[in-house]
Amino acid sequence: MTNSNESGMVPDGFASVPTLGVGLLYNAALPDFVRSHLDGFDYLSITPDLFWLDRGPGRPDRYEELESWIETLDWVASNRPIVSHNIGLSIGTAGTLDVAYLDQIERFYNRYKFPWHSDHLSFAQVRGASGNDHNTALAVPIPYDQEMLQLVAGRVGLVKEKIPIPFLLENSVYFVDFPEQDMSEPEFLNQLTQTSRCRLLLDLHNLYTNARNHGFDAFKFIDQLDLSSVMEIHIAGGDEFAGMYTDSHAGPCPEPVWELLDYAVTRTPNLRGITFEFHFSYYPLMGERGCRAQLDRARAAWARRTSGN
Amino acid sequence: MTMEAFQKAMCDLIASPDLCLTLMQSPEQVLDCYDLSDRDRRRLVEVVQQPGMIVNCSLYRANRLSPIINLIPHTCFLLGDALLDEATEFWKGFKETRMQFHDEVKLFADFLRQRLESGLLQVPMLAEVLEYELALNEFRYTPRLEVLAQLDLSKSAPRESTSLQLHPLIRVLLFRHDPRRVLELLEERRAPPHELAEGEFWLLLDGKSEDVEIKLIDPGFGRLLKSIAAGTAPTLGEADVELLIESGLCH
Numbered sequence: 001m002t003n004s005n006e007s008g009m010v011p012d013g014f015a016s017v018p019t020l021g022v023g024l025l026y027n028a029a030l031p032d033f034v035r036s037h038l039d040g041f042d043y044l045s046i047t048p049d050l051f052w053l054d055r056g057p058g059r060p061d062r063y064e065e066l067e068s069w070i071e072t073l074d075w076v077a078s079n080r081p082i083v084s085h086n087i088g089l090s091i092g093t094a095g096t097l098d099v100a101y102l103d104q105i106e107r108f109y110n111r112y113k114f115p116w117h118s119d120h121l122s123f124a125q126v127r128g129a130s131g132n133d134h135n136t137a138l139a140v141p142i143p144y145d146q147e148m149l150q151l152v153a154g155r156v157g158l159v160k161e162k163i164p165i166p167f168l169l170e171n172s173v174y175f176v177d178f179p180e181q182d183m184s185e186p187e188f189l190n191q192l193t194q195t196s197r198c199r200l201l202l203d204l205h206n207l208y209t210n211a212r213n214h215g216f217d218a219f220k221f222i223d224q225l226d227l228s229s230v231m232e233i234h235i236a237g238g239d240e241f242a243g244m245y246t247d248s249h250a251g252p253c254p255e256p257v258w259e260l261l262d263y264a265v266t267r268t269p270n271l272r273g274i275t276f277e278f279h280f281s282y283y284p285l286m287g288e289r290g291c292r293a294q295l296d297r298a299r300a301a302w303a304r305r306t307s308g309n
Numbered sequence: 310m311t312m313e314a315f316q317k318a319m320c321d322l323i324a325s326p327d328l329c330l331t332l333m334q335s336p337e338q339v340l341d342c343y344d345l346s347d348r349d350r351r352r353l354v355e356v357v358q359q360p361g362m363i364v365n366c367s368l369y370r371a372n373r374l375s376p377i378i379n380l381i382p383h384t385c386f387l388l389g390d391a392l393l394d395e396a397t398e399f400w401k402g403f404k405e406t407r408m409q410f411h412d413e414v415k416l417f418a419d420f421l422r423q424r425l426e427s428g429l430l431q432v433p434m435l436a437e438v439l440e441y442e443l444a445l446n447e448f449r450y451t452p453r454l455e456v457l458a459q460l461d462l463s464k465s466a467p468r469e470s471t472s473l474q475l476h477p478l479i480r481v482l483l484f485r486h487d488p489r490r491v492l493e494l495l496e497e498r499r500a501p502p503h504e505l506a507e508g509e510f511w512l513l514l515d516g517k518s519e520d521v522e523i524k525l526i527d528p529g530f531g532r533l534l535k536s537i538a539a540g541t542a543p544t545l546g547e548a549d550v551e552l553l554i555e556s557g558l559c560h
Contacts, residue, residue, distance in 0.1 A: 053411055053450055054407070054409055066450070066452075067453060068519065093316065094312040094315075094316050095313060123316060126317055134406055135406050135407050135408035136323070137369050137373050138368050138372055140319060140320060140365075147312060175359075175364040176356040176361040179355050180351065213361070241364065241368070241371075242368075243364065244361060
């Protein structure tokens with residue numbers, strides 16, 4: 001196993017993390033599929049926020065689980081490992097970190113024993129005119145500045161203190177380029193993984209989307225990353241919207257994403273899983289066979305990964 | 310402070326194409342409202358001119374529409390072209406969302422009710438279809454097994470004769486048009502004809518099992534159940550009370 005990065009540091013936590021294989025991000029269209037295609041995926045990735053009602057900060061009964069969703073989750077959890085892909089931490093928010101949310105993730109961790117969990121390198125909460133934090137209704141990208149790096153790295157430490165498993169952050173999609181950033185995206189990601197104990201969830205469709213919209217070479221981007229930090233890869237589809245290509249998770253992965261996957265899997269020595277994700281509304285178009293075909297193709301790519309994983 | 314101000318400005322711009330236009334035409338008018346560094350100001354001036362800002366603004370609106378379209382699809386279909394105007398008007402007064410689908414739809418429903426009551430919105434059958442979809446959503450977000458277990462527990466306690474209540478997993482809804490025809494057409498994404506005969510139709514929704522049972526009931530019985538739900542029912546005989554409890558409609 002190759003566990004050293006370019007700086008010669010040995011990343012912590014990899015040895016104890018199981019190598020899972022091919023995963024599927026759960027959505028509302030999938031209850032029947034996961035039961036009938038259990039052999040098609042090695043783990044289930046969940047967005048835990050979809051499994052509960054959140055009545056808002058300060059409420060003693062803030063989180064209420066949704067019975068029918070939990071029932072399916074419990075069934076899958078008895079058959080396959082579960083990893084958590086959170087959407088509510090808002091790690092890049094300049095305001096206050098929602099510690100109660102982190103407590104709720106911890107409760108889910110205690111119940112389902114995720115081998116790792118992840119969130120997005122963006123912010124989704126902002127302080128409103130009322131003085132309360134509210135949702136941005138869009139994952140807003142962060143500028144790659146030193147100040148932001150320190151903020152996020154500090155919060156990764158808080159997350160790690162609370163939940164003692166690897167914590168991954170996902171590279172974001174951005175439709176606008178912030179000028180005068182202190183560093184490039186790969187530089188920011190490398191510094192983040194080197195200065196905090198955070199790992200990387202490399203979303204290849206997000207990378208493809210950014211490369212296509214902003215005209216850069218996605219393969220060179222991968223070359224610039226410290227790939228020893230990558231523990232999970234996401235693949236997905238997208239489509240055109242309002243004049244740009246977006247990460248809408250519109251069904252099957254486009255061919256360039258598969259090419260990026262083939263390229264990346266042979267270069268990521270600590271990869272633990274490849275997750276296919278799609279928006280539930282595309283399931284009728286993609287169908288059961290279409291979904292299975294994506295998983296099977298991901299498995300073929302997984303088989304080509306660096307030996308020693 | 311400046312990072313927080315920058316994020317707030319960025320989000321305000323994403324939520325308002327009009328604010329983006331104002332910033333393009335008169336930067337100080339917008340930027341002076343926030344405690345921004347010079348670099349933040351230059352960034353915002355530049356990003357609003359990028360094509361990607363249109364995508365951000367459009368995605369914001371699409372994401373805020375998503376819970377509404379997903380949870381009250383027939384209501385949205387009936388609103389038709391008015392949906393976006395109504396949603397935009399709603400968002401003006403409700404900028405600070407938590408993006409919880411359940412809450413977002415309830416608040417939008419309250420907004421629509423006010424618009425209907427004030428006459429600012431006139432869409433035939435909208436009110437009854439809205440209430441129908443809200444009732445289904447309530448079931449979706451109610452911890453059914455927990456509610457049933459609590460009711461089972463309370464059965465052992467002595468019941469006072471005055472405390473008859475509608476079962477928490479039962480809803481009765483009044484339709485002014487035959488709901489079988491209205492809902493059938495909406496399922497097929499077809500607009501119910503305006504000339505559909507009016508009448509008094511009561512729909513009973515039973516959410517005690519996972520698949521909600523829906524049936525048309527006698528108008529007199531519908532009115533009685535509605536009055537029980539509202540706490541305004543006339544005093545019932547012991548036999549009637551027992552019958553309502555035995556049938557699982559009340560407790």
